[in-house]
Amino acid sequence: MTQDEDYMRRAVALAEAGGRTEGASPIGCVIVLDGEVIGEAHNEVDILHDPTAHAEMVAMRRAGKRLGTSEFRGATLYSTLQPCGMCSMASIWGKIGRIVYGAGRDDVHHMYFEGAQLDTIDFVVDAFRDDISLEGGILKRECTALLHKPDEAVPVEEQGNL
Ligand SMILES: [Zn+2]
Numbered sequence: 001m002t003q004d005e006d007y008m009r010r011a012v013a014l015a016e017a018g019g020r021t022e023g024a025s026p027i028g029c030v031i032v033l034d035g036e037v038i039g040e041a042h043n044e045v046d047i048l049h050d051p052t053a054h055a056e057m058v059a060m061r062r063a064g065k066r067l068g069t070s071e072f073r074g075a076t077l078y079s080t081l082q083p084c085g086m087c088s089m090a091s092i093w094g095k096i097g098r099i100v101y102g103a104g105r106d107d108v109h110h111m112y113f114e115g116a117q118l119d120t121i122d123f124v125v126d127a128f129r130d131d132i133s134l135e136g137g138i139l140k141r142e143c144t145a146l147l148h149k150p151d152e153a154v155p156v157e158e159q160g161n162l
Contacts, residue, residue: 004100007032007078008139010040012102014055015080015146018042026080026146029055031063031096033075039063055079056087060094071095080143082136084113088120092127099124099134102143109148111159 007030014028023046031039041058045051048058056079064070076098077083077091082105091099105113105120124134148154 004078004138007037007076008080008100008102008143010037011055011078011080012139012142012146014040014042015143018044018055019146021047023047027055028080029059030078031059031072031075032078033063033067033072038066038072038075052086054084054087056083057090060090064094073097076100078138080146081108081112083120085120085123088123088127092124092132096132099132100138101134101136102139103147104136104140106150107140107144109150109152109154109159111154112147 011028011030014030015026018024018028019026021042023044025043025045027043029041030037039059039062041055041062043055044053044058047053056077063072071094073095074097077096077100079099079101081103082101083091083099088099121134124132
């Protein structure tokens with residue numbers, strides 16, 4: 001098992017905890033710097049009543065608080081789901097070095113993503129920084145299993161983001 005898989009497994013456990021928590025969603029994120037977890041979270045949007053409380057944002061806030069900085073140069077951000085535009089941009093502002101995700105945009109129901117958003121792969125590639133990398137598909141099966149499938153008939157009232 002690779003180190004990436006180890007950290008992603010930790011993100012999957014957080015996502016599972018989020019899935020069992022009222023007001024949270026089953027998406028997990030772990031940020032690692034020099035072999036140390038500096039921030040981790042599951043989605044807390046409806047716990048904090050904060051539309052920006054995606055797992056990645058909450059994990060970055062915790063990492064910033066812990067390290068007393070807003071820059072995470074050399075850090076790797078692991079997310080069970082491909083980060084959205086907001087979280088990709090925040091990663092760029094936060095000087096994250098590497099983004100690793102499990103399930104990709106096409107692996108899950110479209111309700112998880114902004115309808116008109118650029119694919120975040122292009123988003124990161126087109127960003128003004130060229131020192132951030134993006135890799136997907138780590139523990140893809142486990143990460144995809146956390147969420148609704150692309151062709152699943154999710155009742156409209158249960159669909160977020162629409
Ligand atoms: Zn996000």
